[in-house]
Structure formats: structure tokens, C-alpha cells
Amino acid sequence: MHFDLDEDGLALQATVRDLCGARLPLETTRNWTDAASFDRAAWSALAGLGAFTMTQPEARGGLELGVADAGLVFQVLGAELVPGPLVAAALVADLDERVGAGEAFATVVTRPPAGSGPARAGGPWVIPHLDLAADVYVVDDQGVWRTAAGAVEGTPVPNPLDPTTPMWLADAVPAGEQVGGPELARGWLLRGSVLASALLAGNATRTVELATAYAKQREQFGRVIGGFQAVKHLLAEAFTRAEVARVAVDAAAVALDDAGTSVGDGEGEGFDDGYADPTFNPVRAIAGARVLAADAASRNAKTAIQVHGGMGFTWETTIHLFLKRAWILRNAFTTPEEAADTVAHSLARPKWMAA
Amino acid sequence: MRLRDSESDARFRKEVRAWLAENLPVLGPRPAYGDWPAKKAYDQRWQRMLFDAGYAGIDWPAAYGGRGATASEQLIFLAESAAAGAPDLGVHFVGQLHAGPTLIAEATDEQRDFHLPRILRGESIWCQGFSEPGAGSDLASLRTRAVRDGDHYVVTGSKIWTSYGFAADYCELLVRTDPDAGKHRGISWLIMPMDTPGIDVRPLRTIQGESEFAEMFLDEVRVPVENLVGRENDGWRVAMVTFSFERGTSLVRELLTAMTMVEELATLAKTLGHGQYHSGPRAGQSRTAWDDDAIRREIGQVAAELDAMWALTRRNVTRAAGGGGVPPSGGSAFKLTYSEAIHHFGEVAMKVLERYAISLDALPLGAGAGLPVGRHIIEHLHAFAISIGAGTSQIQKNILAERVLGLPRER
Numbered sequence: 001m002h003f004d005l006d007e008d009g010l011a012l013q014a015t016v017r018d019l020c021g022a023r024l025p026l027e028t029t030r031n032w033t034d035a036a037s038f039d040r041a042a043w044s045a046l047a048g049l050g051a052f053t054m055t056q057p058e059a060r061g062g063l064e065l066g067v068a069d070a071g072l073v074f075q076v077l078g079a080e081l082v083p084g085p086l087v088a089a090a091l092v093a094d095l096d097e098r099v100g101a102g103e104a105f106a107t108v109v110t111r112p113p114a115g116s117g118p119a120r121a122g123g124p125w126v127i128p129h130l131d132l133a134a135d136v137y138v139v140d141d142q143g144v145w146r147t148a149a150g151a152v153e154g155t156p157v158p159n160p161l162d163p164t165t166p167m168w169l170a171d172a173v174p175a176g177e178q179v180g181g182p183e184l185a186r187g188w189l190l191r192g193s194v195l196a197s198a199l200l201a202g203n204a205t206r207t208v209e210l211a212t213a214y215a216k217q218r219e220q221f222g223r224v225i226g227g228f229q230a231v232k233h234l235l236a237e238a239f240t241r242a243e244v245a246r247v248a249v250d251a252a253a254v255a256l257d258d259a260g261t262s263v264g265d266g267e268g269e270g271f272d273d274g275y276a277d278p279t280f281n282p283v284r285a286i287a288g289a290r291v292l293a294a295d296a297a298s299r300n301a302k303t304a305i306q307v308h309g310g311m312g313f314t315w316e317t318t319i320h321l322f323l324k325r326a327w328i329l330r331n332a333f334t335t336p337e338e339a340a341d342t343v344a345h346s347l348a349r350p351k352w353m354a355a
Numbered sequence: 356m357r358l359r360d361s362e363s364d365a366r367f368r369k370e371v372r373a374w375l376a377e378n379l380p381v382l383g384p385r386p387a388y389g390d391w392p393a394k395k396a397y398d399q400r401w402q403r404m405l406f407d408a409g410y411a412g413i414d415w416p417a418a419y420g421g422r423g424a425t426a427s428e429q430l431i432f433l434a435e436s437a438a439a440g441a442p443d444l445g446v447h448f449v450g451q452l453h454a455g456p457t458l459i460a461e462a463t464d465e466q467r468d469f470h471l472p473r474i475l476r477g478e479s480i481w482c483q484g485f486s487e488p489g490a491g492s493d494l495a496s497l498r499t500r501a502v503r504d505g506d507h508y509v510v511t512g513s514k515i516w517t518s519y520g521f522a523a524d525y526c527e528l529l530v531r532t533d534p535d536a537g538k539h540r541g542i543s544w545l546i547m548p549m550d551t552p553g554i555d556v557r558p559l560r561t562i563q564g565e566s567e568f569a570e571m572f573l574d575e576v577r578v579p580v581e582n583l584v585g586r587e588n589d590g591w592r593v594a595m596v597t598f599s600f601e602r603g604t605s606l607v608r609e610l611l612t613a614m615t616m617v618e619e620l621a622t623l624a625k626t627l628g629h630g631q632y633h634s635g636p637r638a639g640q641s642r643t644a645w646d647d648d649a650i651r652r653e654i655g656q657v658a659a660e661l662d663a664m665w666a667l668t669r670r671n672v673t674r675a676a677g678g679g680g681v682p683p684s685g686g687s688a689f690k691l692t693y694s695e696a697i698h699h700f701g702e703v704a705m706k707v708l709e710r711y712a713i714s715l716d717a718l719p720l721g722a723g724a725g726l727p728v729g730r731h732i733i734e735h736l737h738a739f740a741i742s743i744g745a746g747t748s749q750i751q752k753n754i755l756a757e758r759v760l761g762l763p764r765e766r
């Protein structure tokens with residue numbers, strides 16, 4: 001067991017952070033509200049670092065690293081609040097090298113569950129970044145389908161909650177071409193979920209940093225507000241939530257990597273018997289990570305707004321953007337509610353419990 | 356980052372599992388809850404079995420009689436023990452998890468040679484005499500006096516919340532040796548034999564209904580000067596060493612047990628009837644707590660929170676193995692979040708057990724061991740032991756805000 005970032009992991013994060021600072025600063029990216037304003041060159045530069053091809057084989061231009069490393073990079077992208085179809089790019093890189101290389105865009109949508117009333121059976125579909133995307137990929141438990149974005153009749157959502165995640169509604173998405181079976185779909189749902197959670201964990205980390213920095217310089221009653229215990233405790237709680245979300249995401253990504261590669265003969269590794277460490281189950285670990293990361297991102301952004309006072313209520317500050325992105329990402333590939341249910345269903349009867 | 360067992364880890368896991376399967380039945384049944392004399396004997400018996408098998412002091416250095424196991428092996432041992440339902444350290448908590456490690460770090464060779472083997476064999480039980488009626492969160496304001504008289508300190512004062520005080524052979528005692536120095540400067544860390552005349556231990560009944568802790572009155576207790584650990588008046592620094600162990604990883608076994616208790620709670624939720632439903636659309640319908648989406652999800656949330664604490668443990672242990680112990684960011688974050696997770700666990704347990712949440716014992720219902728409701732309610736009450744003991748949650752937040760986030764200190 002070695003469960004901490006090594007030098008390579010830290011260096012990888014630093015490289016991505018530096019590029020984001022230089023090419024994707026939030027003062028600029030907050031204006032990328034549609035395909036026309038989206039800086040494709042900056043996106044390609046990010047792709048050039050391998051941000052979307054971390055787990056791809058070398059032959060496909062990838063870095064042959066694990067989902068855990070991809071998760072570290074996505075934590076940075078979440079902290080820097082980089083816009084665009086990030087998770088979709090990392091998934092579709094499996095099938096389309098141009099997307100992995102940042103030369104083309106794709107969007108990935110999950111089939112909507114049947115509701116009632118206006119959310120009638122199977123609709124409406126919610127599609128982010130439709131204007132940017134060349135293709136729309138549909139995932140459900142049967143497989144993965146590809147449709148040209150131009151073939152989807154979408155209605156743009158007015159006044160998008162997260163200004164840089166423009167959304168479209170569509171009554172239907174054409175069936176398209178099947179490009180993967182249930183196994184790929186399952187893999188995408190898990191990897192997509194954990195990468196979205198990594199974005200959330202990074203988001204949660206950054207809002208604490210912003211609020212802490214503000215609390216150290218804003219003065220009231222003749223002292224910095226960070227000296228008031230009510231403020232200190234809000235920030236300590238937020239810091240803790242972010243730390244916990246990060247380890248949960250890392251553990252989930254490692255569990256997925258471990259499950260993907262069969263190590264040894266399985267004997268005595270704690271998998272084939274009743275004493276198995278249940279957190280090695282990637283489905284459970286990934287669901288648990290969403291529960292914690294979604295909560296941390298939303299609550300930490302709220303804390304940060306509260307600590308900024310009236311300044312926090314302005315459009316001009318950036319913190320509301322973190323909150324709004326968190327509210328979008330919470331539902332990417334799974335929801336915290338569904339995820340909590342998934343964890344509940346993974347609970348086995350303890351060995352020692354009387355029959 | 357790697358979580359899977361290495362080949363040698365897997366071998367160790369197998370060996371521990373086999374040993375537990377063979378030896379747990381020999382240990383015999385757990386004593387009744389709150390029967391501390393029986394629990395003490397039971398814990399001592401188990402500790403001796405662990406010692407004979409080479410599992411005592413699993414993470415202590417081999418030079419001091421421990422196993423010198425790797426961080427992974429330590430966690431594997433704890434995880435296997437919890438999964439098998441093996442006893443936790445019980446009355447050995449203080450000796451094994453903070454007094455012993457403090458002695459390893461700070462004591463003289465004579466002190467180590469005498470005490471460490473006794474702790475490992477389960478022969479000597481320790482308690483912690485830090486808190487006083489007037490010195491809790493502000494521990495450094497403690498007033499128990501130790502006055503030098505020849506080759507003894509004469510100690511007078513009182514201590515409170517002394518866990519296992521009734522069972523202990525030795526006490527790690529903080530005393531004031533220089534009343535004129537600044538409040539952190541005049542403190543010393545002493546080893547006090549509990550059979551010394553002048554010590555009066557009075558059990559206190561806890562909200563859990565038993566007497567885990569006690570108050571302790573000290574009236575001119577003569578403690579040999581050779582029992583000083585560290586230098587005279589340097590006891591605050593030594594106490595900080597003790598805290599680094601106490602707040603670092605001492606709750607890991609509890610966490611692992613709690614993880615299996617959530618599984619038990621889920622199992623109970625699937626069997627217990629739930630809701631009143633005497634009228635309204637559901638009247639007459641039979642439902643379990645598990646059928647209730649809100650409750651089932653909340654069980655899942657608690658499990659996710661505890662799983663994350665297990666992940667944080669593995670990060671903390673990895674960092675500590677790199678030298679320097681568990682950093683405050685990890686230790687206080689763990690203590691704070693774990694407290695909240697256990698409080699949350701208790702809230703959910705109340706919802707699941709519902710009308711059966713009426714006893715601190717098992718209910719005489721159904722076959723076998725009955726309905727284990729009491730254990731879950733006790734765990735709910737125990738959440739306060741975690742959020743108050745060893746530095747309250749508020750104090751942990753102060754530590755995080757000041758030492759990790761760099762915000763101004765409290766006055």
C-alpha cells in the first residue's frame with residue numbers, strides 16, 4: 001500500500017496548473033459561453049499535455065497511466081474551473097483520437113429516465129456543449145451510440161445556470177451508430193463518474209483557498225475577519241470536506257484501476273472471500289466518492305460566498321461560478337442520491353453477525 | 356498510488372486470518388457490557404494471546420519488543436480483526452496507543468526496559484491523567500502540583516475523565532512542577548504507579564450507562580523522580596508527542612468496527628418493520644426501513660462517509676510512514692470528520708430501529724442473540740466520546756484554522 005501522491009503525480013498536477021494559469025485563467029474562461037467564444041487553441045494546448053489521453057495506450061497517443069492519474073489532473077481542472085466537455089473528451093478518446101488530441105469536441109449524454117408530465121417517457125434529453133460538439137455519444141446500460149451533433153434537434157436552454165456550460169434540450173436523439181457494447185458503457189459510466197467527482201473535489205478545494213485568502217485580508221471591527229472563530233470554523237469545516245472528498249476520489253480511481261488489471265492469481269488478496277475490503281469494490285467506491293465530492297463542492301462554495309459577504313453576492317466575483325458548476329456536475333453520470341443508494345446496496349451482511 | 360496488497364501483504368493477511376479463525380473461539384464469549392472487571396480479564400487474556408503469537412505492538416519497533424510491521428501490515432491486522440469480530444484494545448488503549456509510543460519516543464532505557472514488555476504482554480494497564488476539573492480544552496492551565504522532596508515528587512490535586520482509571524496499574528500524569536513559569540513551561544510528564552498511597556479513584560457513570568472513566572484525587576502521592584519522562588518542566592512538549600499518537604491513528608480500529616456496524620444496520624433495516632401506517636394510503640401495508648428510500652440512502656451516505664475515513668486513514672498512514680507522523684491536516688481532519696460520521700451513523704440507526712430503539716441492550720426478540728439494538732444506540736452516544744475526548748471538535752477546528760490554514764490564533 002502506498003496511498004499518497006508521488007513526485008510524478010505532483011509534477012503532473014503542477015504542469016497542468018501552470019498551463020491553466022497561462023492559457024485558461026478564469027477571468028478569461030468565464031466568458032467562453034458558446035462555441036464562438038471558446039478558445040480552441042487553449043483547449044488543444046491542454047490536450048497537448050495529455051489531459052484527455054492519460055489512460056490511452058501509447059499507440060493511440062496516450063500516456064498509459066491509470067484513472068488515478070487522470071483523476072489528479074481532473075482535480076486541477078476542477079480547481080481552475082476549466083470549461084468545456086472535459087469528461088466527454090477523456091471518454092471519447094477511447095474511440096476518436098481527434099477528440100483526445102483536442103482537435104474535435106464531443107459530448108456524452110446518459111439516456112434520461114422516464115418521468116411523467118412534461119418529463120414524459122424517455123425525455124427530454126439534456127445535452128451540454130452541443131454547439132461545440134461534432135458528435136453526441138449516448139450511453140445507457142446496453143451500450144454506446146454515436147450521432148452527428150448536427151442531426152440532433154436541440155433547443156438551447158435560456159440563461160444557463162452555469163454560464164460556461166451551455167445546455168440544449170432535445171425531445172429525441174437519433175439512434176445513431178452503435179460504437180460500443182454494455183462493457184464500454186459500464187466502463188464509461190464509472191470512469192465518467194469518477195472524473196466528474198474529481199472535478200468536484202478540485203472545485204471544493206479552490207473555494208476554501210479563495211475564502212481563506214479573503215478572510216486573511218478583509219478587516220472588520222479592527223481585525224481581519226479570519227480571526228473570528230465563527231469564520232475560522234466555517235473554513236476549517238470546508239477544508240476538511242475538501243480533503244476528505246479528495247481522498248475519496250483518489251481511492252475510487254485506484255479501486256477502478258485495480259479492478260481493471262488482474263493482479264496475481266486473486267488468492268489471498270481479499271477479493272474472493274467474505275473478508276474482502278468492501279472499499280476495493282470500484283462501484284461502491286465511485287458512488288461513495290460522488291456522495292462526498294458533490295456535497296463538498298456545493299457546501300464549500302456556499303461557505304466561500306458567505307465569507308465574502310456582499311462581495312460574494314456579486315456576479316463579478318468568481319465564487320458563484322464554482323457553485324453553479326458544482327450544481328451541474330453533481331448530476332454527471334450519476335447523482336449523489338442515486339450514488340448513496342448504490343453504496344447502500346453494496347453493503348453485505350457482516351461475517352460476525354448472528355443469523 | 357496503490358491500495359492493493361503486495362504479495363507479502365497478502366501472505367500476512369492470510370496468516371492473520373487463519374490465526375484469528377483458530378484463536379477467537381478459544382478466547383470465549385465477550386463479557387456483558389459494562390462489566391469492567393470481566394472485560395479487563397478478557398482484554399488481558401486476548402493481549403497475552405496476541406503477544407504469544409507475535410502480534411502485540413504490531414507497529415512498535417522491533418527493538419522495543421514490537422513486531423515492527425509495515426504500515427500496510429498494521430492496517431491489514433486491524434481490518435482482519437474487525438471483520439472477524441475480534442476484541443479491540445479495550446483497557447490496553449492508553450498503554451498501547453499513547454503511553455507506550457510516548458515512552459518509546461521520550462523515555463530512558465531503564466523506563467523502557469521496565470514498562471514496554473509489561474504493556475506488550477498485557478500485564479500493566481495504563482490510564483491518562485491529563486484533564487482536571489478546571490483544565491479541559493485549556494489543558495495547559497492544569498494545577499495538580501508536584502513538589503520535589505528528595506528523590507520524590509509529592510503530588511497533590513485532582514484529575515477527571517480518567518478512562519480505565521479503575522483498572523490501571525500506571526498513569527501517565529501531567530503535573531505542574533514550576534508554578535511561576537508560563538503556563539506551558541512549568542509542566543512535567545510523570546509515570547505514577549496506581550498502587551501508591553494517596554490515590555483515590557472514584558468511578559463516574561457515563562451516558563453509556565457504564566463507568567469507563569473516573570475521577571482521581573491525589574493527596575501527597577509520592578512519585579519517584581526517576582519516573583519523570585523527558586526533562587522537568589518539559590512535560591508540555593512530551594504531552595504533544597502523546598497527542599500526536601492519540602489523534603493520529605488511534606481511532607482506526609473503531610472506524611473499522613463502525614464500518615461493519617453499518618453492514619449490520621443495513622441487515623437490520625431489511626428485516627425490521629417500519630412506519631406506523633395505521634391510516635392514510637399505506638394503511639395495512641408492511642414495509643421495512645430498507646423500503647424507505649430516504650432511510651436507505653442515508654445508510655448509504657454514512658457508509659460512504661466511513662469508507663472515506665478509511666481512505667483518509669490510508670493516506671495518513673502512508674504519510675506517517677514517510678517520517679514525521681500524521682500531519683495535523685490529516686489527524687484533525689480525521690478526528691473531526693469521523694466524529695461527524697459516527698453522529699450521522701447514530702441518527703440513521705435511530706431511524707432504522709425506530710420503535711425498537713428502547714434499550715441499551717439486545718432486545719429479547721427473535722432467535723439467537725436477539726435484536727442487537729443497544730449496540731447501535733451506545734454507538735450513537737459514543738459519538739460524543741469522539742467529538743469531546745482528546746480535544747473537542749471545536750478545538751480541532753481551531754487547530755485546522757490556525758495551523759493548517761494560517762488564520763490568526765485565539766487569544
Ligand SMILES: Cc1cc2nc3c(=O)[nH]c(=O)nc-3n(C[C@H](O)[C@H](O)[C@H](O)COP(=O)(O)OP(=O)(O)OC[C@H]3O[C@@H](n4cnc5c(N)ncnc54)[C@H](O)[C@@H]3O)c2cc1C
Pocket residue numbers: 482483484485486487490491492493515516517518519568739740743744745746747748749750753765
Ligand atoms: C469519553 C471520554 C474519555 C476521556 N478520557 C480521558 C482520559 O482518559 N484522560 C484525560 O485526561 N481526559 C480524558 N477525557 C477528557 C477530554 O480530553 C476533555 O473532556 C476534553 O478535552 C474537553 O474538556 P472539558 O470536558 O473540560 O470541556 P471544556 O473545555 O469545558 O469545553 C466545553 C465546551 O466548550 C468548547 N470550548 C472550549 N474551549 C473552546 C475554544 N477555545 N474555542 C471554541 N470552543 C471551546 C468545547 O468545544 C466544548 O464544547 C475524556 C473525555 C471523554 C468524553
